[in-house]
Amino acid sequence: MKTPKKKTAENFIKDIRRNTRRIFSSEQKIQIVMEALRAEMSVAELCRKYSINESQFYKWNKEFLEAGKKRLAGDVTREATSDEVSELKKENQSLKVMIADLVLRYDIVKKSLDMLD
Known part of the structure; x- marks a missing residue:
């Protein structure tokens, strides 16, 4: 002990x-x-x-x-601070969502135009 x-x-x-x-x-x-x-x-x-x-x-x-x-x-x-990195990640995710939304809208418009022809 x-x-x-x-x-x-x-x-x-x-x-x-x-x-x-x-x-x-x-x-x-x-x-x-x-x-x-x-x-x-x-x-x-x-x-x-x-x-x-x-x-x-x-x-x-x-x-x-x-x-x-x-x-x-x-x-x-x-070197970026952790706050800067997390802010950039949030912005990146937001931009990805916006692009996905625009691609979907584009596809919808394209299909509707194809139906008119």
Whole structure:
């Protein structure tokens, strides 16, 4: 039988940090990277200001620059969000129904014209 693992103060603090981790929006990440590009303060100061790790900042910075490089190179493809995909699927289904209705109407008109001849 296993005995429950004792929580040390260090583990307790790590758990609190894990559970209260801040989630930054893409706009916030861009703002932080742009602030660093203005070079008004060092990266270390900026990271302290926003309570982020320097490695996290450099990851955001690299992603930001790579996205800009792709865009400038003409790579304008992007991944659609799930909302966009579901909206396109609904529109596609609606268009299919409209086409089916038009084909049926066409067949009816064609048959009625054939009967007149």
